[in-house]
Amino acid sequence: MKLRTVGRHFRESLKSLSRNGWMTFASASAVTVTLLLVGVFVMIMMNLNKVAEDLEKDVEIKVLVELTAEKTEISQLEQDIKSVNGVANIVYSTKDAELENLIKDFGENMGLSDQNNPLRAAFYVKAQVPQETKKVADQISRLENTHSVEYGEGKIEKLFSFLNGARNVGIVLIAALLFTAMFLISNTIRITILARKREVEIMKLVGATNWFIRFPFVLEGMWIGILGAILPITIITFLYYNLYKIIQPYLEGEFFNLLPLTPFLYQINGLILLMGVFIGIWGSFMSVRKFLRV
Template sequence: MKARTLRRHVRESFKSLGRNGWMTFASVSAVTITLLLVGVFFVIMMNLNHMANNIENDVEIRVHIDVAAAEEEQKALADQIQKLDRVDSVAYSSKEEELNQLMNSMGEEGEAFAMFEQDNPLNDVLVVKTKEPQDIMSVAKQIEKMDFASKVKYGQGSVEKIFEVTNTGRIIGTILIIGLLFTAMFLISNTIKITIFARRREIEIMKLVGATNGFIRWPFFLEGLSLGVLGSIVPIIIITITYYYSHDFISEKLAGDFLQLLPFGPFVFQISGLLLLMGAVIGVWGSLMSVRKFLKI
């Protein structure tokens, strides 16, 4: 396409947006409201997924080493666990470190355990992380069969419920996102179709005087692109400002390191790019599908 022709198409698309002011406003408003709902839902679901991942990654296996195991036998147990296919890392924690952690976790009440520093009743521990959190149950069963593994703990009972809840949440969230996206495409494309329908005579006249289908499509292509981009600007601004001011406030209210929101950057920029792309794609798609009908004369 020649540069002069492209300039003509761009000029005509913007003129059309101005001439059909109310229809342009209706289309942009539909895009704005729908993308705002989509954007808010994406922000909520992605943060919930982030928290679920943190909770799952916080799960670990604690292998209490038999008190009768010598240093070489402890090392052999650690090497045997590390060789398991689904094991990511194995960290050693001495019984002195375990006692200090217990005392620190209990605050002032933990000082009562200071009497055990000379005669520590705790076991040395191997802290095992799996490559995938869901592998923790099967790996724990393998470790239980190993020599000098006195006790294997991984939060049995609670861990299974955590995985079940997080997996159910992800499935429901995915279904809702897909449903919301289809709803957004339906609403926006139908609003744009109404705009194109109001100009069907213009398309028919251009077709009758010899204009090619491509020549007719280009202004509407650019017009749909403009409607989608314009409609995504307000949702991007609202979500960016709201997330910026609410991030620190909500993070302070949430307890624990794993219950934290996604950081402002680059998360907000990713959401903004996604909304901009969605607006542009849906706007172009709605325009082209609508024009296609009136080109068949």
């Protein structure tokens, strides 16, 4: 297709938008509402996914060492744990350090500092893949001089199952919203094309190729998608910016945080714009296809 022809199609698509003002408004409104719903949902899901990742990263295995283990045996145990497949990092905590942490958590009023230290030294281990925590813990539990292994057995599996389920539900809902958007846009644009059915038929009969006829409609769909994305981008940017400024100060020091304003806002706004363009082009492409069969 020649560059001059492409330029003509761009001009024709813009003129068509103004000539069919109400239909353009209806199509853009449908895109706006759907993209706003999708954008808000994606914003929530991405932050929930961030929280899920933070929770997963916080999962660790506590390996209690036998009281009778000597320093050389403890060093050997550390090497053995490091050699276990799937271990990301390991931190050693002495008996005294464990006692200090316990006193810090429960206070000195319990009289722990007046007793002989009854605690065991421990290794704190994190798995490379949090979902494989149980597998790593089972391997460590079989090592020599390991008294016991603690990692929240039962609760961890339920947590991972819930997080994976929430992610899958989110993906399905987003896909359903996008499909609904494309269906609405396709039907709305089909009405616009129906009013110009005679024009399409005449162009087809005088020898115009399918792509020559289709291209202006595809461009119209692209413009409609862009117009429909402007308001959702504005609302979501305003909404997330203010929510972040209000909520984030309360989360400082906690084990999870909201996604930072940048690059998150650039990412989600770019995604909304791409979705708008995609569903606009797809809706136009699918709608005009049936009218090309003359």
